[in-house]
Amino acid sequence: MTLISFVVPAFKVQGYLRECLDSILDQPFGDIEVIGVDDASPDDSGEILAEYALRDPRVRPVRLAENVGLGPARNIGLDRAVGEYVWFVDGDDWLVPGCLPHVADRLRDTAPDVLIVDHVRAHWNNIGTRSAMRDVFPVPPGATTFALRDRPETLKLLHTAWNRVVRREFLIERGLRFEPGWYEDVSFSYPALMAAGRIGVLDRICLNYRQRRTGAITKTRGDRHFEVFAQWHRVFGLMDRWKVTGLRPAVFERMIWHYLTVLGNGDRIAPELRAPFFAQMHADYVRFLPPEGYPVPPGPEGLKHRLVAAGRWRTFSALREAHQAGETARRTARRARRRVAPVVRRTARRARDLALGEYYRAELHRPVDPTLAVYAAYWYRGYSCNPAAIYEAARRLAPQVRGVWIVRRDRVATLPPGVEYVVAGTREYHRVLARARWLVNNVNFPDFVRKRPGSVHVQTHHGTPVKVMGLDQQRYPVGAVGMNFAGLLRRVDRWDYSITSNSFSTQMWERAYPADYTTLEVGYPRNDRLALATAEDRGQVRAALGIAPDEYVVLYAPTHREHLPGWRPPFDPDRMLDVLGPRGRLLMRSHYFHDRERRPGGPAADGVLDVSAYDRVEDLYLAADVLITDYSSAMFDYAVLDRPIVVYAPDWDAYRVARGVYFDLLAEPPGAVALDFPGLLDVFRSGAVDDEAAERARTAFRSRFCALDDGHAAERVVRRVFLGETP
The missing domain is CATH 3.40.50.12580 (CDP-glycerol glycerophosphotransferase, C-terminal domain)
Structure with missing residues (x-):
């Protein structure tokens, strides 16, 4: 029998899915299968799964006709699994190289119902933060198993599905499934621990939990975060049905901790929804509070619990605002201190640059020119690449748009006859950058350029990537010397459109340059x-x-x-x-x-x-x-x-x-x-x-x-960007 069935749901993860699949399939352990569930993803996730299935028989793709959500998609994968154990790995996370033999050894040695593995949070800026494993288990359990009632502190490990490997027959016997909706891990992971007779812990980092800059539900505002309440209600409903005793205080504490975590994340709960969310927290506190009480945390965290218990939203909100104001004041002071030294060092040699900067800022207060498009390529080296092809198509299809090129002074002679231009660094250069409605470049414009309301920035790129680019270079510091990744992201945040020549480029740019731009996968205009x-x-x-x-x-x-x-x-x-x-x-x-x-x-x-x-x-x-x-x-x-x-x-x-x-x-x-x-x-x-x-x-x-390079890529860009036409 196959030892481990990996269930990998895929929805809008095309930029990360290859890394996920490679991290599983390249492990020095082969007794696995990978069930990739394309949850009617609108990107190329399904095509990636099909591609991997063609070259590796261990991959079994499933394509869903309609989107069902993460929980039901996992259930569909579970129903098709044949392995002794199931590991639910999200399509944007990835395994640590060489971890799987250690997982397999522990499964075979201890035969647990649930094996919890360690992980790190892999942030988009290449910072990794450890899990709570060391805090919960300062002395690792080693190759022993236990029931939750013997080690209730296990509940303080992150309640996700991807940090645990679960025996498949155990899930079937106990009827454990994922529920629909957000926060689906809650009503799966906690009941699985409560039902398990044998829980194992492997204190080895096995999974990288990707902290995406954009696209994650933890960074998405909306009322769907209220679905967390229904998931916790299911947990307590199962506890009542199974007549679980002794664990209610610890589970209750985890519920309040989780609610406070969701409410405390400003990226999730909009200001107008915070009071209703708090009111539901208070109602659940009253409804599920164990008769014997529970261990209230010490310090500020305990104060939050007491305010929830009393339903004192105004006090809770006021204290939070005061804390945030203090943090803002401290950040402002730090920024001011950093700015002092450069200001002191300014000399007369920079007077012209300062004057041009002031001129640019003044031009920003003038209206955007609704007919002006600015073009540049390769750091102003001349007229070339995708911007040149788009410029030529715009002259033909959108003659009302006035195109102006930015070039270095030493490259002016290379411009074709009749091409309007400004020289980089001049007043005219600063004026067109400030006033243009469209800014088209195959690299990034300088850091001083502001993204104005009503302006449209088009990043055309200048090639399909073989070598890693953008944020992915953080993993290869030898080849990224001098890179300012924070500055890069500020530039990427200006993009409205990213032009790609094929689905592979789309996938890689989505990961390398995470931001809220629109991808135009239309082929390369220069081709x-x-x-x-x-x-x-x-x-x-x-x-x-x-x-x-x-x-x-x-x-x-x-x-x-x-x-x-x-x-x-x-x-x-x-x-x-x-x-x-x-x-x-x-x-x-x-x-x-x-x-x-x-x-x-x-x-x-x-x-x-x-x-x-x-x-x-x-x-x-x-x-x-x-x-x-x-x-x-x-x-x-x-x-x-x-x-x-x-x-x-x-x-x-x-x-x-x-x-x-x-x-x-x-x-x-x-x-x-x-x-x-x-x-x-x-x-x-x-x-x-x-x-x-x-x-x-x-x-x-x-x-x-090359499938999209049919000779009409530039026309597709012009019709979408300049003429507002949609396919």
């Missing part, structure tokens, strides 16, 4: 040109580059390594040209972070063209017959052309450890793979560059990442 390109377009580009029609062109475009500044993959252009033959031509393009470094001339200079300073990379894609890259997003764009791609990854192992990657590029490549330079040369010598295996890999890659 419209590639999708619609003709043979004539290709010929014109090659002629402009001085490339003959019969030359065999290889474009080499590696990415940069944040963790290894100055390092370049080993690549000898002369040896590559020898392999390509007399009709071979090599285009070399450095990453823009390297300021487009140029290759010095050499014996093979006639066959090598440095295209690092070439602004429109799409032209280079059209000219090339083959792309060689490593971890660059270039592969996703070039794949639109359905031409050979070679992944050259000589530092793959080091890169994925230091920088982090979102998927195994060697397992799912867009074509042939080489791990060293001799291997790269052999790919071309042997014909593996475009053999049957490479073509199969490219077809699968294109199906996953």
Whole structure:
């Protein structure tokens, strides 16, 4: 028999579900099954479950026709489970690597009805906070089991379903199920502990409980938080039905603690609902108070209990407001102290910047220009990428919108004729940033830019990610040196729209950049040109580059390594040209972070063209017959052309450890793979560059990442963002 059935409900967790599934399936223990329940999720959670099921027979997906909620979805998974034990793991949490053999050993050694495992709260800012395990069990129980009446302090462990592994037959025998509604764990976990004859505790951290920045019900205001009362009523109803004695005081204390926790969280109960919530707390206090009393906590927490007992809402509220006012005053004082030093250090050299800042703030008080759209790309390096494609489509489809580009002074000459622009850092620059209705960029605008009511910020991004990005970089500090994640989130909070080229990007951005923007999964506007390109377009580009029609062109475009500044993959252009033959031509393009470094001339200079300073990379894609890259997003764009791609990854192992990657590029490549330079040369010598295996890999890659690039992505963005049309 399978030892553990994992039940993983999935609803709006597409950004996290892969990590959850990988954390289970990659454990060094295989006697498991994973029942993934797609609770009619409106995102791609269901598709992710189906994808994993195709490649791992241990995954059994269930797709629900309508949304039933977390509790009923877990029940559906439970009904399909065959394991001796069931572990309910939410789709946005994940297991600690290597934990499962320890869980399995403890289950086999002690045969508990319920095994409680330790966890940490994994906050979005990469801070982890421990559970109450050490406080509740300062001396770990070890490999022993007990009944709840012998260790009632167990009730003080978090009452969730995901921190306990439960014997399936025990659940069936006692008829334990999840109830519908929010706080469904309450009416499952507490009764399970009361009914269990054998409770075990594994004081090993096994699960990361994700504390999401957005999207969790604990950060969602509304009257559904009142559903917590019905869940606790069910607990006391079961206690009466089962005639549970001796535990009522401890359970009652947990109920009041939980109510106070829900009420005390300002993200849950809106001000106008606080008094009614408190009134229900008082009613439940009177209704369920044990005749023998209960252990009232000491100190301020005990005062809260006494105020609930007396129904004194005004006093409770006044004390809370006084506490909050004190906290606000202390935070204000700390901020003021931090600001003093920078103010003192200001000098005359900053006078111009200060004046421009004042000018910008003054412009913020003027009306938003309803016709003005501001465009920028790559930190004002020029006219390119998705913003350029959107600008061109807007000129055609929304001529009433006036588009203005922001560029560095040294890049003005690269702008196409007729493009209106302002130079970064000037008064005009500050004015358009303050007054624009639309702000379109493939990176973030500077921190001083304010999000005005009525303005629309469009983040287009500039590639499908291989390497981890955003908040995910917190787990890879070597590759995130100098990152200010708090500042990043302030910038992300300005976004109204995030443009993505495929569902994979949508999933990764949702996790890396958690905020309340709207995702437009429409394809990449910059790839419209590639999708619609003709043979004539290709010929014109090659002629402009001085490339003959019969030359065999290889474009080499590696990415940069944040963790290894100055390092370049080993690549000898002369040896590559020898392999390509007399009709071979090599285009070399450095990453823009390297300021487009140029290759010095050499014996093979006639066959090598440095295209690092070439602004429109799409032209280079059209000219090339083959792309060689490593971890660059270039592969996703070039794949639109359905031409050979070679992944050259000589530092793959080091890169994925230091920088982090979102998927195994060697397992799912867009074509042939080489791990060293001799291997790269052999790919071309042997014909593996475009053999049957490479073509199969490219077809699968294109199906996953390029399906939306049909030549009309920019039009879809303009119609939604500028014209307000909905699909």
